[in-house]
Amino acid sequence: MNHSSQAFITAASGGQPPNYERIKEEYEVAEMGAPHGSASVRTTVINMPREVSVPDHVVWSLFNTLFMNFCCLGFIAYAYSVKSRDRKMVGDVVGAQAYASTAKCLNISSLIFSILMVIICIIIFSTTSVVVFQSFAQRTPHSGF
Secondary structure, eight states: OOHHHHHHHHHHTTTSOOOHHHHHHHHHHHHTTOOTTSOOOOOOOOOOOSSOOOOOOHHHHHHHHHHOOGGGHHHHHHHHHHHHHHHHHHTOHHHHHHHHHHHHHHHHHHHHHHHHHHHHHHHHHHHHHHHHHHHHHHHSOOOOO
16 A cells, blocks of 8 residues: 555544444445445344144144044044144134134144043953953963972
8 A cells, every 4th residue: 555545545534543334334325226326224134934734733633533533523623723824824813713713722622532442442351351360360270280
């Protein structure tokens, strides 16, 4: 740098070193086509989510339909889940949330009732097998080896 350019920089900035970020912003504004002498315009960009995420519980409903379909609650939950997905595709967020909430309640009910039925079946099976085993043990005579 020669002496004449240093004098220009110190005179223009009031004796302070140049602000390189400001120079970079002016370069970008000039690149976009704004006039060279215009003041830089600051903008604020706020990214808004375009779509509110509404869970539709389709996978859970399908699992309950295939494996734990107590009184067809899993199938009904699947129907509500599909309706929730359809409403979400149309853009009706409130309707999608209502159908998703109903599907969730039906899935929880189906899961609880199915687990209770499995526990009751295990209890009945174990008690009947103990009774059957005891009755066979009483009928057969013990042979003395």
